[in-house]
Amino acid sequence: MKFAVIVFPGSNCDVDMYHAAKDELGEEAEYVWHDAVSLEGYDAILLPGGFSFGDYLRTGAIARFSPIMKEVIKAAQDGKPILGVCNGFQVLLEAGLLPGAMRRNESLKFICRPVGLRVENNETMFTSSYEKGEVIQIPVAHGEGNYYCDETTLASLKENGQIVFTYENNPNGSLENIAGIVNEQGNVLGMMPHPERAVDPLLGGADGLNLFKSIVKQWRESHAVKA
């Protein structure tokens, strides 16, 4: 399986994403610069955290118009797994691949620490290796993770099981403790916490590893050679 790690000017978790896919999973991975115009040959797309374009105007607002985003949108429509973490999540929101928007953290502080996350939905291609209701420890590191959407959107998120992760103790004021959501088709996941920073006990925990393993598992199952 081949992962693309999209790199925007100002991305800073790209190396961790690459490490998770390449070294921890043992899969193929390549960095793809934001002005590339093709994602041909990649099976999954990873949008890393950081401060793309310095967070100018709004987080993710400028990155959303990078040339590669046309291909990311196409890959999303083709049903390929797309994972956006932190700034990657913000880019997905700005691109309209996921509903809602981010506000400044309620405390106005940048929050950087491990938090407890509840797996609300384990029937997605990103969470099938977790138990439903399992609480995992994953670090957050953001100043704008205060998720917002209108009531109609919230109702449909709930109805379709699109709320995948919630915070055990809400760190940022996020609506309904939302930490991560998928699109209706279930192939685009955005989350503020950083699973790629929790893939090795040496780094303080490996609770994020199952997320990446779930992606590979789903891909292997759907690409298995039929006997």
Next chain:
Amino acid sequence: MYKVKVYVTLKESVLDPQGTTVKRSLNSMGYEDVQDVRIGKYMELTISESVANLDETVKEMCERLLSNPVIEDYTYEVEERVAQ
């Protein structure tokens, strides 16, 4: 040339954590009459007269990039300027 002033603010229904903090600070400084503070953005665009449809273009730019319609509203004013 046109000078266009764009104002972007959070929608009324969206809580503004920055505004709330500034309001609290003003109140504690003794400005107790301040009931609400909303923080927004102000942008100045200089647009050449060759633009086909100024209003339509400005609205489009506001909706596509300058504001996020999910949480923000925008208004703008157009000032015509003599070419330099």
